[in-house]
Amino acid sequence: MFEKIALVGIGLIGSSLARVIRREGLAGHVAISTRSAATLARARELGLGSSYTTDAKEAARDADLVIVSVPVGSSGAVAQEIAPALKQGAILTDVGSTKASVIAQMQPHVPGGVHFIPGHPLAGTEKSGPDAGFADLFDNRWCIFTPLPDTDPEALERLSEFWRRCGANIDTMDPQHHDMTLAIVSHLPHIIAYNIVGTADDLESVTKTEVIKYSASGFRDFTRLAASDPTMWRDVCLHNKDAILEMLARFSEDLAFLQRAIRWGDGDKLFDLFTRTRAVRRSIIEAGQDIDAPDFGRQAVEHPAKS
Ligand SMILES: NC(=O)C1=CN([C@@H]2O[C@H](COP(=O)(O)OP(=O)(O)OC[C@H]3O[C@@H](n4cnc5c(N)ncnc54)[C@H](O)[C@@H]3O)[C@@H](O)[C@H]2O)C=CC1
Numbered sequence: 001m002f003e004k005i006a007l008v009g010i011g012l013i014g015s016s017l018a019r020v021i022r023r024e025g026l027a028g029h030v031a032i033s034t035r036s037a038a039t040l041a042r043a044r045e046l047g048l049g050s051s052y053t054t055d056a057k058e059a060a061r062d063a064d065l066v067i068v069s070v071p072v073g074s075s076g077a078v079a080q081e082i083a084p085a086l087k088q089g090a091i092l093t094d095v096g097s098t099k100a101s102v103i104a105q106m107q108p109h110v111p112g113g114v115h116f117i118p119g120h121p122l123a124g125t126e127k128s129g130p131d132a133g134f135a136d137l138f139d140n141r142w143c144i145f146t147p148l149p150d151t152d153p154e155a156l157e158r159l160s161e162f163w164r165r166c167g168a169n170i171d172t173m174d175p176q177h178h179d180m181t182l183a184i185v186s187h188l189p190h191i192i193a194y195n196i197v198g199t200a201d202d203l204e205s206v207t208k209t210e211v212i213k214y215s216a217s218g219f220r221d222f223t224r225l226a227a228s229d230p231t232m233w234r235d236v237c238l239h240n241k242d243a244i245l246e247m248l249a250r251f252s253e254d255l256a257f258l259q260r261a262i263r264w265g266d267g268d269k270l271f272d273l274f275t276r277t278r279a280v281r282r283s284i285i286e287a288g289q290d291i292d293a294p295d296f297g298r299q300a301v302e303h304p305a306k307s
C-alpha cells in the first residue's frame, strides 16, 4: 500500500503495527525509530522493520505514511522533530488515546501539503514495549479517526484502507466527542482500577499477603488494568483532564447514590441498578463485542508475543 512507512515509537502499538504490516505486506520499507537505544536494539533483534534509528527525522524522511505511537504527552515534541523531514503528500497520523490535546500539540508543526489525520485504535493490553505487540491486536477492533475540517477525503480513505488491512473497523468523530466517550469507556475504568488497587495496597487491617492470597477474580481484573504503563496513563490523565474530571464528577455522584442505598438498606434501588447494568453487558455481547472471547483485551497474556 505504501512504499515507505515510518513507525515513530515501537512499543505495544508500534510493534503490533510493524508485525501486521509485515504479515499483510503493506509496505516496501518499514523505518523504525524510537528514543531509547535499548528499545531500538530490541526492535532490531525482533526483526520488526527494514531500518532502525534513534533519529525520528531520519525515519520520517521520504516516508509516505508516518505513524506516531508514543505517549500522548510526547506527540508535540515528536511532530516538531520530524516536521522538516516530512515529504509533500505524506500522511502523518498517530494512535494516541486522547485526541484534542494531540491535535493541539501536533498540528502547529505540520507543514502545508502533509495530510495530518489523528487516529486511535481501540485495541490494547496492559503490556508495553516491543515484545508485547502482536499482529492480531487490531482484529475486529475499532479505529477512530478525528479528521480536521480540511482533511483531504482521499488521504482519509487511504489511511482507512490501511487500518482495514490491519484488521480494524473504521469510525470517525470529532475530537471532543472522542475524548468524552473515551473518558467513560476507557480512561475512568483505568483510573478506578489504579484507585482500588492503591486502596487495597494501603490497607493496614488486611496484609499484602492476604490481598494477593485471597484476591477474587473481580479484584484480579482490576489489577490487570492497574498494571498498565504508568507513563502512558499519566499522560492520558494530564491530556484529557476536562473530560475525565467531568466523568469523575458524575461517577462520584452515582457512587454517593449507591453508598446511600447501602447505608439505608434500600434493596430495591440496588436491585434496579444491578439489573440495568447487567443489560449493558448483554448489549455489548449482542453487538458482537464478545467479552468472553479469550482474546478480549488479553491476547498478549494468553498467547505470548509472536515475533
Ligand atoms: N497500550 C494500549 O493499550 C494502547 C495505547 N494507545 C496509545 O498508543 C500510544 C503508544 O502506547 P504503547 O505502544 O502502549 O506504549 P509503549 O510504552 O509500549 O511504547 C511507547 C514507545 O514510545 C517511545 N517513546 C516515548 N517517548 C518518545 C519520544 N519522545 N520520542 C520517540 N519515541 C518515544 C518509547 O521508547 C516506546 O517505544 C500512546 O499514545 C497510547 O495512548 C492506544 C491504544 C491502546
Ligand SMILES: O=C(O)C(=O)Cc1ccc(O)cc1
Residues within 6 Å of the ligand: 096, 097, 121, 122, 123, 124, 125, 126, 186, 297
Ligand atoms: O487493556 C485494556 O483493557 C485496554 O483498555 C487497552 C486500551 C488502552 C488504551 C486505549 O486507548 C485503548 C485500549
